Amino acid sequence: MxxxxxxxxxxxxxxxxxxxxxxxxxxxxxxxxxxxxxxxxxxxxxxxxxxxxxxxxxxxxxxxxxxQDDEIFWQHVDQRCDQMKLGYEHEDYERMEKRRERR
The missing domain is CATH 1.10.287 (Helix Hairpins)
Structure with missing residues (x-):
């Protein structure tokens, strides 16, 4: 078996x-x-x-x-990077939320 x-x-x-x-x-x-x-x-x-x-x-x-796991903060960082036209990929906010829930 x-x-x-x-x-x-x-x-x-x-x-x-x-x-x-x-x-x-x-x-x-x-x-x-x-x-x-x-x-x-x-x-x-x-x-x-x-x-x-x-x-x-x-x-x-x-x-x-x-x-580290504050998705709101990272959304603001992504917005600032977008305003500067840096072209960085946005963070995966769903994954951040799941990681925070596991802790």
């Missing part, structure tokens, strides 16, 4: 925690790399030094932490 085990139950809580930690670490690494690139670009284009770049990265980091 074959039994089907739903994927969520196949992975132990310890494994799920390890996966979450890995994803969090990789996300942190990617964010750090992006901040570095932005800092270099701002320095090259506009002469931003250490103080201005650190203030910018701290402000952006704080906004991300404060509004």
């Amino acid at each position: 074959k039994a089907r085990i739903p994927p969520r139950q196949q992975i132990s809580n310890q494994s799920l925690k390890a996966v979450d930690e890995y994803i969090q670490e990789e996300s942190h690494n990617m964010s750090r790399r992006l901040f570095k690139l932005v800092a270099v670009a701002l320095n090259e284009l506009y002469g931003f030094g250490a103080k201005r770049n650190l203030e910018l990265s701290q402000r952006v980091g704080n906004l991300i932490i404060e509004h």
Whole structure:
């Protein structure tokens, strides 16, 4: 007799925690790399030094932490980006809502 085990139950809580930690670490690494690139670009284009770049990265980091799953905030960010005609893809608000509900 074959039994089907739903994927969520196949992975132990310890494994799920390890996966979450890995994803969090990789996300942190990617964010750090992006901040570095932005800092270099701002320095090259506009002469931003250490103080201005650190203030910018701290402000952006704080906004991300404060509004990570706030779909209204990200809608406003998307609207601002649209006004500037940056062409960024909008966030997936339904997915954000589902992730917030799981927590």
